[in-house]
Structures are given as structure tokens and as C-alpha cells.
Amino acid sequence: MRISRKLVGVGILALMTGCSTISSLNPFASKSKGNQPAPLVELKASMAVRTAWKVEVGKSQNAMFSPALAGNTVVAAGADGTLVRIDAASGRQMWRVKAGTDLTAGVGTDGELIVVGGAKGQLLAFDMDGKQLWKAQLSSEILSAPAIAQGIVVARSIDNRIVGFDAKTGQKKWTVQRTAPPLTLRLAPGMVVHGTDVIVAQPGGKLLALIAATGAPRWEIEVGIARGATELERVTDIGGVPVIFENDVCAVTYQGRVGCFDIATGSARWTRDLSSEAGVAVDQRFVFAPDDKGALYAFNREGGASAWKNDKLSYRRLSTPVSYGRTVAVGDYQGYVHFLSREDGAFLARAATDGSAIASTPLVVGSNLIFQTQNGTVTAIAVE
Structure with a gap:
């Protein structure tokens, strides 16, 4: 399990920009030696997938970068400060720049502005031609894409301070401080925009809806409920980016629950017990989520009843899945992308990337699914 290199003490982080890993506190260390990743069995593909293009961006190091869609282009970043804009159909690089500092978070974009997080808590903004516009400073390290x-x-910085900046000038407009639990996973709980609001995933398993213009809270809910006598047992951070579909926002937590909530009020539509470090995928019928043992689950979006489970990828450290057409695709720690039937979870096809882990949130662009690996390869896989 990845918890051994992701557990950090927030009290320590408040004093330092960098994160401290508390490997000695891993309660699963003695057990994890027996949890070997499932070997991949030979697969006779029943659908055609192919690599459409690949672009090298730069290794993620100990951060997690996800590509972002801006019109018909993809913007991606690497830990060494590389920022690249790519034509989503052809893979042609439109430009490549250096941010001038190492990066730990990104990419955020609205199609007019590109924002990333620097290694020392800087927030950097660029225009769509790659020109830096402004820089602002946060109180601690940024892991979540703005x-x-x-x-x-x-x-949002790792001390759970959420700050709003004017997109044109970089001037600070508001600050919201939320208490962070004593221990948290080194994840990148995401944010998603909904109209005039931004939904912020937080450590401790909470979702917070803020009015973007003022930072005023609209609602705050617990997706995962902390259980247990020790702080380790009570770690219940949200994994990945919350997903909005119609009137629902859906999310999953480590050692907690998966569920969907009313986007207007935050009231729960349904929840189920599940432990996951990755995020969810949502489509018209299903919510898909991998658990921390490598099983991929499908739940009915209306009501949350279990639809199917595929446990043939056990301990392969699955990524946030993505739903496309009749398939749901998920990456693993060796850079393979597995295509499963969205109806029953049967394997349909498999594609390789660069051999390193896929931890980012995938994109759907036309008939291409786009994944970024930890070694920094942005790969578009065409589903035919």
C-alpha cells in the first residue's frame, strides 16, 4: 500500500515548506510484504485501442500532476518546472516553457489562464501562449491543482488554507482556513468548478462548497467519517477530484466511503463503505471507484447499489478511472491502461504507456483518453 510513503504530519508541515514522510508509522508495513501485485494474464482483446501520440513532459517526482483540457488542447506540467501545451488531436507541441522553479501542483485552466503550484508555495499564472503573468505566495506547499x-x-495549501486570487492581477481577494487533521496522506485532493461555486476536497474526508467571488461557504459535508482509536486509523482523506454529474457531486475517501451528494445542498443521496486513494468516475448509469486493494467497483448512480466488482487487478495501485462509451479505463503502477466493460467489468483490452505508475486523473478528448505517468509521459490512447 502507498500509505507508508504518503503519511505526513500536518503539524510538522506548518513549520516547513516540504513534507515529512512518516514511514515508521505505517501500520500496514508488516502485512504489505505479502500483498504482491496480481500478475497480468494474457488478454485476447475484444476491442481496438492504440496509442495515438505521446509527449514527454518531465517526471512528477513525489508530486501528482494531471493534464488539463483547454479547448482542443491539453496543458501538462512536470516537477522540473516544464509546462507544455499540446494539440489534443495530433499531439503536436504548441509551446514548451520553464516556470523558473520546481512545481508540485497543476494544471488548472479555464481556457484563458493556466495556473500551477511551485515547490515553495508559489502560485504561478501564465497566459495561453505560455507567458508568465503573475506570481503569488501561499503559506505552505501546494499539492492540489488550482x-x-x-x-x-x-x-489550497497543505495546511488546509484556501485562498482566492484575482485571475487578472494575482491580488489576494479572500482566505478560508480549515482545520487539518494531525495526520494526512500526501495526496492532491482536487477542486471542481460548478457555476459560481468551487467545490474543494479536503483532508479529513470533507467537501467544502465556496462561493468563488467571496470565499463564503455554501455548505460543508463529510464524505468519509473518521473511525478508530488512533490517528492512523482515523485518516480518511478524499482521493482525486470530486466529479459533478447533473445534480450530483460524487467523491471517495481513504478508509471511508464513496458516495454522491446533492450539488445544491450537500445532502447525501447515497454512501457506501470503501477505502480508496484514487478518485471516482461518473457517467449516466454508474459511479466507478477502485479500492486500496486494487478492486474496481461499479455502483448504480441512482441509489448506489453495487453493480459489479473486478478484483483481478489486486494491489496494482489503480488510478482514478475514466468512463468512455461502453468501457471504463483505469491505469496501474506499471503504466498499463486496462479497459473493462462498463456493464459487467469484464476485460476488453489493455494498452501500455511508459512502464511507470499512472496516478493522475485522466481526460477524455474526442475519442482519445489521455493519461500522464509519474515518469512524465502524456499518452493519448485512441478507442476505436
Whole structure:
């Protein structure tokens, strides 16, 4: 399990920009030696997938970068400060720049502005031609990709301080401080824009809806409920980016629950017990989520009843899945992308990337599914 290199103490982080990993506190260390990743069995593909293009961006190091869609282009970043804009159909690089500092978070864009997080808590903004426009400073390290809504750039630092900046000038407009639990996973809980609001995933398993213009809270809910006697047992951070579909926002937590909630009020539509470090995928019929043991689950979006489970990828450290057409695709720690039937979870096809882990949130662009690996390869896989 990845918890051994992702557990961090927030009290320590408040004093330092960098994160401290508490490997000695891993309660699963003695057990994890027996949890070997499932070997891949030979697969006779029943659908055609192919690599449409690949672009090298730069390794993610100990951060997690996800590509972002801007019109018909993809913007991606690497830990060494590389920022690249790519034509989504052809893979042609439109430009490549250096941010001038190492990066730990990105990419956020609204199609007019590009924002990333620097290694020392800087928030950097670029125009769509790659020219830096402004830089702002947060109180600590940024791991979550910033979001842009209503002319406001929203960024969250690891001490759980959420700040809104004017998108044109970088001037600070508001600050919201939320208490962070004593221990948290080194994840990148995401943010998603909904109209005039931004939905912020937080450590401790909470979702917070803020009015983007003012930072005023609209609602706050617990997706995962902390259980247990020790702080380790009570870690219940949200994994991945919350997903909005119609009137629902859906999310999943580590050692907690998966569920969907009313986007207007935050009231729960349904929840189910599940533990996951990755995010969810949502379509018209299903909510898909991998658990921390490598099983991929499908739940009915209306009501949350279990539809199917595929446990043939056990301990392969699955990524956030993505739903497309008749398939749901998910990456693993060796850079393979597995295509499963969205109806029953049967394997349909498999594609390789660069051999390193896929931890980012995938994109759907036309008939291409786009994944970014930890070694920094942005790969478009065409589903035919």
C-alpha cells in the first residue's frame, strides 16, 4: 500500500515548506510484504485501442500532476518546472516553457489562464501562449491543482488554507482556513468548478462548497467519517477530484466511503463503505471507484447499489478511472491502461504507456483518453 510513503504530519508541515514522510508509522508495513501485485494474464482483446501520440513532459517526482483540457488542447506540467501545451488531436507541441522553479501542483485552466503550484508555495499564472503573468505566495506547499471560477483563482495549501486570487492581477481577494487533521496522506485532493461555486476536497474526508467571488461557504459535508482509536486509523482523506454529474457531486475517501451528494445542498443521496486513494468516475448509469486493494467497483448512480466488482487487478495501485462509451479505463503502477466493460467489468483490452505508475486523473478528448505517468509521459490512447 502507498500509505507508508504518503503519511505526513500536518503539524510538522506548518513549520516547513516540504513534507515529512512518516514511514515508521505505517501500520500496514508488516502485512504489505505479502500483498504482491496480481500478475497480468494474457488478454485476447475484444476491442481496438492504440496509442495515438505521446509527449514527454518531465517526471512528477513525489508530486501528482494531471493534464488539463483547454479547448482542443491539453496543458501538462512536470516537477522540473516544464509546462507544455499540446494539440489534443495530433499531439503536436504548441509551446514548451520553464516556470523558473520546481512545481508540485497543476494544471488548472479555464481556457484563458493556466495556473500551477511551485515547490515553495508559489502560485504561478501564465497566459495561453505560455507567458508568465503573475506570481503569488501561499503559506505552505501546494499539492492540489488550482481551480479558476468567476475570475478568481482558488488554491489550497497543505495546511488546509484556501485562498482566492484575482485571475487578472494575482491580488489576494479572500482566505478560508480549515482545520487539518494531525495526520494526512500526501495526496492532491482536487477542486471542481460548478457555476459560481468551487467545490474543494479536503483532508479529513470533507467537501467544502465556496462561493468563488467571496470565499463564503455554501455548505460543508463529510464524505468519509473518521473511525478508530488512533490517528492512523482515523485518516480518511478524499482521493482525486470530486466529479459533478447533473445534480450530483460524487467523491471517495481513504478508509471511508464513496458516495454522491446533492450539488445544491450537500445532502447525501447515497454512501457506501470503501477505502480508496484514487478518485471516482461518473457517467449516466454508474459511479466507478477502485479500492486500496486494487478492486474496481461499479455502483448504480441512482441509489448506489453495487453493480459489479473486478478484483483481478489486486494491489496494482489503480488510478482514478475514466468512463468512455461502453468501457471504463483505469491505469496501474506499471503504466498499463486496462479497459473493462462498463456493464459487467469484464476485460476488453489493455494498452501500455511508459512502464511507470499512472496516478493522475485522466481526460477524455474526442475519442482519445489521455493519461500522464509519474515518469512524465502524456499518452493519448485512441478507442476505436
